[in-house]
Each structure stands twice: as structure tokens, then as C-alpha cells.
Amino acid sequence: xxxxxxxxxxxxxxxxxxxxxxxxxxxxxxxxxxxxxxxxxxxxxxxxxxxxxxxxxxxxxxxxxxxxxxxxxxxxxxxxxxxxxxxxxxxxxxxxxxxxxxxxxxxxxxxxxxxxxxxxxxxxxxxxxxxx
Numbered sequence: 356x357x358x359x360x361x362x363x364x365x366x367x368x369x370x371x372x373x374x375x376x377x378x379x380x381x382x383x384x385x386x387x388x389x390x391x392x393x394x395x396x397x398x399x400x401x402x403x404x405x406x407x408x409x410x411x412x413x414x415x416x417x418x419x420x421x422x423x424x425x426x427x428x429x430x431x432x433x434x435x436x437x438x439x440x441x442x443x444x445x446x447x448x449x450x451x452x453x454x455x456x457x458x459x460x461x462x463x464x465x466x467x468x469x470x471x472x473x474x475x476x477x478x479x480x481x482x483x484x485x486x487x
Contacts, residue, residue, distance in 0.1 A: 392417045395487065403483045404476075410487060412440050419449035424482030427475055431457045452479065 396408035405423065407414070409430065418426070426446045428435075435442065446453040454475040456468065476484070 392421075403480050405483070405485045407485060407487050409434075409438060410442075410485065412445055415442075415445055415449055415451075415485075418483075418485050419451055422483055423451060423485055425452045425454065425475070425479035425484040427454045427456060427472075427479065427484055427486040429456055429458045429487065431459050454479075 393405075393407055393410065393414045395410045395414050398405060398407035405418070410418070410426075415426070426442075428442065443453045443455065456472055456475065457463065458468075
């Protein structure tokens with residue numbers, strides 16, 4: 356269920372993050388094969404957006420070096436409790452912006468959540484983003 360909810364959220368967020376007037380928006384930023392160098396599970400890059408499972412500290416360093424400027428974390432506090440480093444602080448130390456939009460299930464996908472997600476994607480699209 357968790358992966359279905361996350362997939363639905365990712366698809367919705369990507370759709371909300373661009374407008375019909377900007378079909379080339381995904382092509383405005385192309386990290387140098389960012390997803391190819393990540394150890395995070397299921398890493399995929401499409402234009403300016405990379406999606407993946409939980410990144411490691413070295414993944415975040417590689418993303419920052421590729422020019423990625425934003426990390427959008429959709430994991431819950433409970434899911435983050437097993438991560439062995441402080442992700443928000445690491446992201447900010449690397450000069451990237453950190454946005455935390457936890458998704459705990461379909462009930463998380465409220466109008467307020469979608470508005471925050473659209474705003475984050477809009478602000479991050481010109482510098483590249485990792486969403487996990």
C-alpha cells in the first residue's frame with residue numbers, strides 16, 4: 356500500500372508541477388545522469404526531477420555536485436527514524452533546499468498538501484530536485 360500511495364502522490368505532484376503552457380519544463384534542467392550514480396533504490400531522472408527511495412549521505416553529495424538544488428522528502432517521521440544521519444541538516448549543509456511533505460496514506464493528499472507540493476515543485480524546477 357505504501358508504494359502505491361507514494362506512486363500516486365508522485366504522479367499527481369509531477370502533473371501539478373507543470374502547466375500545459377510549459378511542456379518543455381522538464382527539459383530545462385538535466386543533471387548529469389544523476390540517477391545513474393545513486394545507491395538509492397528505484398532512482399530515475401526525468402529532466403529536472405529525480406525520484407528515488409531513501410538517499411544516502413553520498414547520494415545527497417552526488418546530487419549536490421550534479422547541480423540539484425532541492426530535496427523534497429515525502430517520508431513520515433516514523434520512516435525517517437531509521438535513517439542514520441540528519442537528512443535536513445545534510446541537505447542544507449550541501450547548499451540545497453530541504454522540503455518535508457510527509458505522506459502517510461491517501462488521507463495525506465489534502466488540498467493543503469497539494470498546494471504545498473505545487474509550490475515546492477514550482478520553486479525547485481529551475482535547479483533540479485530529488486523527490487523521495
